Amino acid sequence: MSVSIGFVGFGEAGSHIAQGLTGQGVSGITAYDLHANTPGRGEKIRERAAWAGVELVAAPSELAQRAQVILSVVTANAAEEAAAQNAPFLTPDHLYADLNSVSPGTKQRIQGIIESAGASFVEVAVMAPVPPYLHQVPMLLNGTSAPRFSEQLSPFGMKFQVIDDQPGVAAATKMCRSVIVKGIESLVMESMLASTYYGADERVWASLNETFPGMDWKKLADYVVGRVAVHGERRAREMEEVAATLEEAHVDPEMTRAIVRRMDWSVEQGMRAQWGIEGPKSYAEVADFVREQMIAKR
Amino acid sequence: MSVSIGFVGFGEAGSHIAQGLTGQGVSGITAYDLHANTPGRGEKIRERAAWAGVELVAAPSELAQRAQVILSVVTANAAEEAAAQNAPFLTPDHLYADLNSVSPGTKQRIQGIIESAGASFVEVAVMAPVPPYLHQVPMLLNGTSAPRFSEQLSPFGMKFQVIDDQPGVAAATKMCRSVIVKGIESLVMESMLASTYYGADERVWASLNETFPGMDWKKLADYVVGRVAVHGERRAREMEEVAATLEEAHVDPEMTRAIVRRMDWSVEQGMRAQWGIEGPKSYAEVADFVREQMIAKR
Numbered sequence: 004m005s006v007s008i009g010f011v012g013f014g015e016a017g018s019h020i021a022q023g024l025t026g027q028g029v030s031g032i033t034a035y036d037l038h039a040n041t042p043g044r045g046e047k048i049r050e051r052a053a054w055a056g057v058e059l060v061a062a063p064s065e066l067a068q069r070a071q072v073i074l075s076v077v078t079a080n081a082a083e084e085a086a087a088q089n090a091p092f093l094t095p096d097h098l099y100a101d102l103n104s105v106s107p108g109t110k111q112r113i114q115g116i117i118e119s120a121g122a123s124f125v126e127v128a129v130m131a132p133v134p135p136y137l138h139q140v141p142m143l144l145n146g147t148s149a150p151r152f153s154e155q156l157s158p159f160g161m162k163f164q165v166i167d168d169q170p171g172v173a174a175a176t177k178m179c180r181s182v183i184v185k186g187i188e189s190l191v192m193e194s195m196l197a198s199t200y201y202g203a204d205e206r207v208w209a210s211l212n213e214t215f216p217g218m219d220w221k222k223l224a225d226y227v228v229g230r231v232a233v234h235g236e237r238r239a240r241e242m243e244e245v246a247a248t249l250e251e252a253h254v255d256p257e258m259t260r261a262i263v264r265r266m267d268w269s270v271e272q273g274m275r276a277q278w279g280i281e282g283p284k285s286y287a288e289v290a291d292f293v294r295e296q297m298i299a300k301r
Numbered sequence: 302m303s304v305s306i307g308f309v310g311f312g313e314a315g316s317h318i319a320q321g322l323t324g325q326g327v328s329g330i331t332a333y334d335l336h337a338n339t340p341g342r343g344e345k346i347r348e349r350a351a352w353a354g355v356e357l358v359a360a361p362s363e364l365a366q367r368a369q370v371i372l373s374v375v376t377a378n379a380a381e382e383a384a385a386q387n388a389p390f391l392t393p394d395h396l397y398a399d400l401n402s403v404s405p406g407t408k409q410r411i412q413g414i415i416e417s418a419g420a421s422f423v424e425v426a427v428m429a430p431v432p433p434y435l436h437q438v439p440m441l442l443n444g445t446s447a448p449r450f451s452e453q454l455s456p457f458g459m460k461f462q463v464i465d466d467q468p469g470v471a472a473a474t475k476m477c478r479s480v481i482v483k484g485i486e487s488l489v490m491e492s493m494l495a496s497t498y499y500g501a502d503e504r505v506w507a508s509l510n511e512t513f514p515g516m517d518w519k520k521l522a523d524y525v526v527g528r529v530a531v532h533g534e535r536r537a538r539e540m541e542e543v544a545a546t547l548e549e550a551h552v553d554p555e556m557t558r559a560i561v562r563r564m565d566w567s568v569e570q571g572m573r574a575q576w577g578i579e580g581p582k583s584y585a586e587v588a589d590f591v592r593e594q595m596i597a598k599r
Contacts, residue, residue: 107499130508175499180508182492190484193547193556194477200550201405201473202466210428210478217515249491252498253595255566258491261559297551
């Protein structure tokens with residue numbers, strides 16, 4: 004069975020999925036990136052294409068000619084525009100999957116654009132960060148074309164959960180889940196900063212372990228504080244999309260906006276530069292670093 | 302062994318602890334409440350005293366004469382003033398325990414006031430809501446006089462964990478724990494309001510159950526949304542004290558302030574009046590109610 008795969012956008016997510024597929028023996032993968040010839044950014048994109056064994060094409064029209072299954076992996080704010088740029092060249096043979104972290108409303112508008120062009124649309128919610136998993140990152144697929152998309156790409160080891168629900172439900176699941184997952188990260192960061200100041204951190208984790216049996220809060224704190232230190236920026240931007248999702252549902256995103264601010268704060272502290280991609284080994288390192296920064300600023 | 306117990310303040314917490322102790326055969330309990338003769342409030346206080354088998358006294362001086370172990374259970378913002386009003390009448394024989402939900406800094410100031418008067422101080426953090434547990438509500442005791450306090454009251458079934466740590470650590474433990482416990486409640490409320498709108502709630506819980514094995518998120522959601530619906534006001538005020546605790550530790554309480562707003566919002570929705578003290582049976586009831594309210598307001 005042969006499938007021609009094309010990417011719209013070739014940043015971190017797209018290049019890692021493509022590299023994983025190439026490693027599974029998939030050949031002839033193409034990609035179109037608006038910024039392939041932008042000085043600086045373009046070089047990075049061309050490096051990624053070489054690394055992933057992917058051919059960059061010059062225009063959406065060429066992408067549509069070369070690829071039958073198209074995966075949109077741009078930035079959240081460019082997802083709708085990307086659909087609009089590619090739609091004119093799509094045919095009923097095309098499967099267009101939007102993998103971007105956008106609100107259910109945006110997913111539905113993209114679906115409208117793609118289906119108006121006569122092509123098939125697949126709503127995709129990427130449920131974990133791509134890089135460690137490459138093409139095997141878990142994805143939630145939604146819509147009538149989801150089974151066909153799954154049949155074509157599952158043979159290469161991609162991990163899909165296929166649902167057939169209202170348009171936007173996959174995106175909503177991801178976004179509402181993120182309120183809680185990224186929210187707990189932010190709560191642990193905020194609580195830890197204060198509990199370490201008072202020397203009460205061990206007692207707090209012990210008390211929480213009693214309230215939530217089956218959780219190891221100290222271990223969780225080390226892990227999530229490390230993740231926030233390294234990936235605060237990505238989390239802040241994702242949570243802005245989550246806030247939009249809540250507003251579409253007429254819910255005031257009080258907690259979600261606070262998560263954005265907590266994440267942005269960790270970025271401003273310069274944690275990424277302090278530890279690099281490896282991140283800190285424990286929350287205690289982060290507590291010490293934040294306090295040293297504070298004293299230095301006085 | 303005989304112990305004379307007195308309460309400073311006789312609201313919900315104090316009267317429920319006293320009632321539990323009376324039930325254990327403790328006699329001669331006294332209480333002083335500043336508002337015992339305030340029209341309206343006073344009647345309620347006198348009713349509570351009769352219910353709990355407690356004698357109200359007219360002044361702090363009388364309380365100090367009648368009781369050797371004094372428990373302060375006022376409102377958070379009155380805790381320091383209560384200590385100052387009672388301190389002049391205390392002797393080295395007195396044990397003064399502050400049970401109020403105040404910041405570690407406030408606990409330390411109260412300790413200073415009591416110890417300057419020559420009496421012994423016990424820092425107490427009440428770790429659960431009093432009413433269902435009465436005198437058996439779990440308490441974290443801190444300080445050099447904590448073992449003596451525990452010896453005197455444990456025989457009546459009171460539940461203490463005794464630590465001997467820096468002043469304020471018991472309060473800090475409670476407060477930093479609340480960031481996470483009340484924070485999760487607020488996250489679940491916010492996420493649930495959106496996920497039910499999109500019809501994605503069951504999928505969100507299923508996904509969270511995979512991420513946090515050992516947790517049942519749907520069950521947790523029913524429980525915590527119900528608690529927030531009934532006790533949002535109490536939680537909002539407690540979280541204001543938590544915010545003060547974080548600020549004392551030079552931590553910007555971004556998440557904590559958002560929790561206050563989420564709790565206040567649930568109060569404004571009129572959830573308490575809708576369901577009474579029993580509360581709603583499921584989060585779905587709350588989601589429906591909030592949406593009906595919103596439609597009604599348009």
